[in-house]
Amino acid sequence: MASDTVRDRILAAGQRITPQRDLVAxxxxxxxxxxSAAELYEAVGxxxxxxxxxxxxxxxxxxxxxxxxxxxxxxxxxxxxxxxQVAGHHHHLVCRQCGAADDLAExxxxxxxxxxxxxxxxxxxxxxxxxxGTCARCxxxxxxxxx
Amino acid sequence: MASDTVRDRILAAGQRITPQRDLVAxxxxxxxxxxSAAELYEAVGxxxxxxxxxxxxxxxxxxxxxxxxxxxxxxxxxxxxxxxQVAGHHHHLVCRQCGAADDLAExxxxxxxxxxxxxxxxxxxxxxxxxxGTCARCxxxxxxxxx
DNA sequence: GCCCGTAGTGATACTTAGTATCACTTAAGG
DNA sequence: CCTTAAGTGATACTAAGTATCACTACGGGC
Numbered sequence: 479m480a481s482d483t484v485r486d487r488i489l490a491a492g493q494r495i496t497p498q499r500d501l502v503a504x505x506x507x508x509x510x511x512x513x514s515a516a517e518l519y520e521a522v523g524x525x526x527x528x529x530x531x532x533x534x535x536x537x538x539x540x541x542x543x544x545x546x547x548x549x550x551x552x553x554x555x556x557x558x559x560x561x562x563q564v565a566g567h568h569h570h571l572v573c574r575q576c577g578a579a580d581d582l583a584e585x586x587x588x589x590x591x592x593x594x595x596x597x598x599x600x601x602x603x604x605x606x607x608x609x610x611g612t613c614a615r616c617x618x619x620x621x622x623x624x625x
Numbered sequence: 626m627a628s629d630t631v632r633d634r635i636l637a638a639g640q641r642i643t644p645q646r647d648l649v650a651x652x653x654x655x656x657x658x659x660x661s662a663a664e665l666y667e668a669v670g671x672x673x674x675x676x677x678x679x680x681x682x683x684x685x686x687x688x689x690x691x692x693x694x695x696x697x698x699x700x701x702x703x704x705x706x707x708x709x710q711v712a713g714h715h716h717h718l719v720c721r722q723c724g725a726a727d728d729l730a731e732x733x734x735x736x737x738x739x740x741x742x743x744x745x746x747x748x749x750x751x752x753x754x755x756x757x758g759t760c761a762r763c764x765x766x767x768x769x770x771x772x
Numbered sequence: 773g774c775c776c777g778t779a780g781t782g783a784t785a786c787t788t789a790g791t792a793t794c795a796c797t798t799a800a801g802g
Numbered sequence: 803c804c805t806t807a808a809g810t811g812a813t814a815c816t817a818a819g820t821a822t823c824a825c826t827a828c829g830g831g832c
Contacts (some may be wrong), residue, residue, distance in 0.1 A: 530811040541646035603758035677782040
């Protein structure tokens, strides 16, 4: 099940607590890494009563609207959904080894965007970053290098 | 039809010149903005002899492998394909007004990624940026502001 | 210039992610 | 409690992309 803080955030967004949302959020919380909609559907089916497929998508949508969940596009164009600590729009560092996703604060990104605006005479409106690599825990096992 | 430089780049990637590739590349070149697979399929159907749907996707795949095309995910999770001047992996500034996409050189991005690596003890491997906003030409007509 | 192997093509069928619909259920405010 | 609007599940659907397979044609070698 989802932690109380997640429930609070659902309520704060003006949405109802339902067993389905609780389950979906709970599975995401326990996973601690981005899950595809299919994985989620399956996981939710195993643990507890199960949730309709349509509801899984609706729930993800609601939670995303509420700023509790965000989705990233993994390499290979796979969408994956991910419980976020930080509310509001932000970005992620995704570890390809263990799948963990680290939140990226807006103020880490803002200076970069500002620089782009200057360099390109372009007014930035919205940005989506997906940064992949290897997290501190997984470094040491392997070393990868690409652009 | 595609310009000679595009043909050269197809050859350079060890791929054959076919009327279909020529058409697809040509349409993308003329559009000068990212097109969805569906738009492309339709446009190719109008201009000239037409190309099978499967072939449109395969062609985009080949051209992407060859570094001639890249795809971006537009807001709303719409994939769009885009002819790139710059070869190799790079990023784009996409104008939401006119759809134009500006190439973003790797060395504009590298320092930012390096900073992230330091700040998060994370070894960056691959990154995908989608930056949306308003280009210089379109600024003046409207002013937008969001994260 | 022609021949041949291999890369590429088109039609079609399929898969997978996500959306729409609609009758039914249930959370939660009074 | 009771009401009602939000949420749910089943199902059908769409849209993007992939697989298959017989057929075609590019282009290197002669």
